Amino acid sequence: MSIDASRTDRARVRRHPERGSVDRRLVHAILDEGLVAHVGLVADGQPLVIPMSYGRAGDRLILHGAVPSRLMQTLAAGVPACVTVTLLDGLVLARSAFSHSMNYRSVVCFGRARPVEAADAKRRALDTLVEHLVPGRTRDARAPNARELSATAVLDFEIEEASAKVRSGPPRESAEDLPLPVWAGVTTAGT
Amino acid sequence: MSIDASRTDRARVRRHPERGSVDRRLVHAILDEGLVAHVGLVADGQPLVIPMSYGRAGDRLILHGAVPSRLMQTLAAGVPACVTVTLLDGLVLARSAFSHSMNYRSVVCFGRARPVEAADAKRRALDTLVEHLVPGRTRDARAPNARELSATAVLDFEIEEASAKVRSGPPRESAEDLPLPVWAGVTTAGT
Numbered sequence: 001m002s003i004d005a006s007r008t009d010r011a012r013v014r015r016h017p018e019r020g021s022v023d024r025r026l027v028h029a030i031l032d033e034g035l036v037a038h039v040g041l042v043a044d045g046q047p048l049v050i051p052m053s054y055g056r057a058g059d060r061l062i063l064h065g066a067v068p069s070r071l072m073q074t075l076a077a078g079v080p081a082c083v084t085v086t087l088l089d090g091l092v093l094a095r096s097a098f099s100h101s102m103n104y105r106s107v108v109c110f111g112r113a114r115p116v117e118a119a120d121a122k123r124r125a126l127d128t129l130v131e132h133l134v135p136g137r138t139r140d141a142r143a144p145n146a147r148e149l150s151a152t153a154v155l156d157f158e159i160e161e162a163s164a165k166v167r168s169g170p171p172r173e174s175a176e177d178l179p180l181p182v183w184a185g186v187t188t189a190g191t
Numbered sequence: 192m193s194i195d196a197s198r199t200d201r202a203r204v205r206r207h208p209e210r211g212s213v214d215r216r217l218v219h220a221i222l223d224e225g226l227v228a229h230v231g232l233v234a235d236g237q238p239l240v241i242p243m244s245y246g247r248a249g250d251r252l253i254l255h256g257a258v259p260s261r262l263m264q265t266l267a268a269g270v271p272a273c274v275t276v277t278l279l280d281g282l283v284l285a286r287s288a289f290s291h292s293m294n295y296r297s298v299v300c301f302g303r304a305r306p307v308e309a310a311d312a313k314r315r316a317l318d319t320l321v322e323h324l325v326p327g328r329t330r331d332a333r334a335p336n337a338r339e340l341s342a343t344a345v346l347d348f349e350i351e352e353a354s355a356k357v358r359s360g361p362p363r364e365s366a367e368d369l370p371l372p373v374w375a376g377v378t379t380a381g382t
Contacts, residue, residue: 035380036277036295038277040240044272046268047231047233049230050299051277051297080238086227086228086229086242093328097334102226108239108240126340137284138288142286142287143287
């Protein structure tokens, strides 16, 4: 994963730059814990963000869909794509409305996808997807047959760069708000 | 929310078109239950997908960030944007790897944002955000003061079109797989 400052900065220039990191272990840990990726691409100048399941193999993400899917075909052509995974860890309730926040861990990945076409590589990629969903599941579930393999489009998205962002801990409040008779703390997100 | 077939189709031409819907009540229900939106835009030809908190007011979504944020400034300029909200309801485990799936509800919204600048409108928009996070919270938390208001950029994203997609229920498996000695069913997603 190389670091291209211009693109990474674009993702990081937000409210709290101190929350950003390009640490690869952190990036991988977040990707491994997430289940849904939001995949962004541009189609006719219009940004499109679609939720997809995924799996990780090193610095590559495996995506899949139906062979006739226009989305899969567009991605397979190697257009620039952005894959974002967000874990919501808690709602941060403060005494002031302004200091409300969320605890989260997110990764923004930039890269391009290429189609996986050889049957063996496709099988391995689909195993990665199923193992990501439920570790150990490929030992139990029936493996795809030739018909199922040919009906499935598989993409290999190479993470060219990625940055993680993390917010954790209690609300950060100004001292003058602390005496206010309002409950403050972190609640679980519930979804 | 008007329906522009060309853009909505682009989001819906995926593996299971029968899962798609433009029903406004369903779209609103999903948006009201979600906590994190994935906001997509194009910057220098590169798609960018950023997680953001949000609130809904009718067919508009409220977004916010810091005034110096380049992301907020780009969105405020009225570029085409895509806001996607996904609720993961369960992991669908089937007897065959191919039939594994996820139960989810998602909404893909297309539109453009405009800045909210008047102080009163900003206060109302920020109330919408806080109420979305924790209903009733604006009655308890201290309201933003003038300094906090001026430090916060608020955007009003008008949903020009939106489509929902829902997958629910047990795994759909072929009859010949049913005798396989593998557990199948729906598990909670856990995150």
